[in-house]
Amino acid sequence: MTKTNVSPYFLNLTHLFCDNIHQCSYIKHYSYNEVLYTQGDVPCNLYIFLSGRLRIFRETQQNMDCVAGEFIGAQANFADICYPETVKFFSPGEALIIRFDLFKEKIARYPSLLKEVIECLTRKQKIVINVLDKNLAYSLLKAQ
Secondary structure (H helix, E strand, O other): HHHHHHHOOOHHHHOOOOOOOOEEEEEEEEOOEEEEEEEOOOOOEEEEEEEEOEEEEEOOEEOOOOOOHHHHEEHHHHHHHOOOEEEEEEEOOOEEEEEEHHHHHHHOOOOHHHHHHHHHHHHHHHHHHHHHHHHHHHHHHHHH
């Protein structure tokens, strides 16, 4: 993947960072079973999923359905909390990694970016709630 392919994933990051995005970000290639982040770690990077398959580990483990350009673990960044789970790659894959302190500086300067971040996180939360509701309904039907 070339550096010029980065911008379409979440928003036009190259334009936002005035073509200096590569000074505060990079694409990392992950192998099978490699950890993206660990439960209890303090988030210092913003992860944007590019490819592969992820698995989340809490009390149990489950696969994550991710699309290219999606934030991974960003709720911990924006809530200023430690990661509540561990996330590993379940196949080879890639993530765009951005230093979160520099990203926060850009958000402060460009309020429209904050609006897009909020919309992205809200969409993700709605998807998670829908999946949980479906799983709960299925469990209740199965228990009857």
